[in-house]
Amino acid sequence: MFKYYGKYAPYLFLLPAFVLLVIFFFIPFFQTFALSFNDYSSSIYLPIFVGIENYIKLFKNPVFYKVLLNTFIYLIVAVPILAIFPLFLAVLINQKIRGVTIYKILIYLPVIVSIVVAAIAFKWLYAEQGILNYFVTMFELEPIGWLTDPNWAIYSVIIVTIWKGIGYYMIIYLAALMSVPNELYEACDIDGAGFFQKHLTVTIPHIMPTIALVTTISAISAMKVFAEIYVMTKGGPLNSSKTIVYYIYERAFENLDLGFASAMAVVLLVIVMAFSIINIFCFERNKYQI
């Protein structure tokens, strides 16, 4: 095909997007590193270069380890559930049964509703004399301090994240299930395979790439949780539900300790980038082929 555009045309088309990406992405990206080498705690207008002192402070801070541990708990609890349970639901919905659209709409509803409303709704369920504790006391157990007991708070918050994510991943799985050739299932039926045997031998191997994709994207979003924690617990009690992003927010915007917060942000950046690189180069390759 002949070249019908001028020499500068491609750059003109790219320019507006790149101006915004430079201002709101590339400059902040490098500035995050720069900020992390400065101390702002005496004045936010007169930073003092302190080298890696913020990182030393960070690694000596017990809250940092608590926050990392909480993020780790988030990962090991939320990710397996979000990778497996929506797949199970998708398999159920993918059968030729009635009411599929209604089920999909209802299960997808939490995805669409604002996380703030979702967190408020759960806060109400978790209230000390709330409906959940009614069921707990029904079994003659002590009421649980869902959001006030340091042993429970993080799990109560994780439940909200899981509840809000199920529908989203279920739809991703449904799309993947459509690509499984029907003949394979028919062969299973002829061999007399049961429900679980059929899906273990055909479905799961066939959609393994999607399972891997869901695992990494749910891991990435688990590391970015903020609103649930902000609305329900503010990271408490005793830092028991504080995760990386909430800690960055707190140190930056409440304590104005920009250097320390940026060192923390660099840690988040490194962890998330590692997951993203795996995701892009292993599971979403075709989407980003040049």
Next chain:
Amino acid sequence: MKLSLKNKHYISHIILITVSLLSIFPFIWLISTSLKGGGENIFAYPPVIIPKDFTWDNYIGVWKRVNFIGYFINSMIVAGGTVLLNLILSSLAGYPLARMEFRGKKISFFAILATIMVPFQAIMLPVYLITLKLHLTDNISDLAGYLGMILPFAVSAFGIFLMRQAFMGIPREMEEAAIIDGCNVFQVFLKVLLPMVKPSLAVLAIFTFIGSWGEFLWPSIVLTKENLYTLPVGVNNLQGMFSSNWRYIAAGSILSTIPILIFFLAMQRYFISGENEGAVKG
């Protein structure tokens, strides 16, 4: 025959009905609380789902004290502006990446790809400092406040790649025919290519809208004035306003959800068809 088919699937139905109920139960309980009058104990054991002292008063009360229309308009402006800019900038940038050969194409491509890997939460602090420096905050003017909420999200790698993919699917003959007819490159883009990628533009618009509508972290960082609050920020603020008046908090939360619920039901096929797999950002 029909009956036996139903029997075969009854376990699936039981599971799916249970999960569906669990998905909406938190809202049902919130609605129930919002409709209970002062004469009814909202902490009653056993819990009562159908209000005994039924009333709309909580809705009226919270409506009078909270500027929901204002929050709604602010959310519309921010989400609308974000969608519009994303459509324009993503299609402009996606076109040369899909259709043109030029120096630096590979670098541009990987630069955009890099932005996917870095979470906004990790760079939000410098983004905030830059927004302050550019005077894009609500203490300068309302317009500056809106721009401060819109511009950091005005273009996304997701949008650029989506549009690039869409342009790549158009047969090259379309452009050739237009050039022979005397169009220049901008006319080719505007009059020939853009109309052909409308389905992708719709997908981009819908998912950008949902993302922007629900955004909480960034507005809660940049906003200082109540008159620019978006719905999520306003709803979060209900907790402080009505401290433990759960009837009002519940009514306010439900009110704020109505617009997006209507939007979702009208557009549901885009969300649940599975064709746009992975379109929402996590």
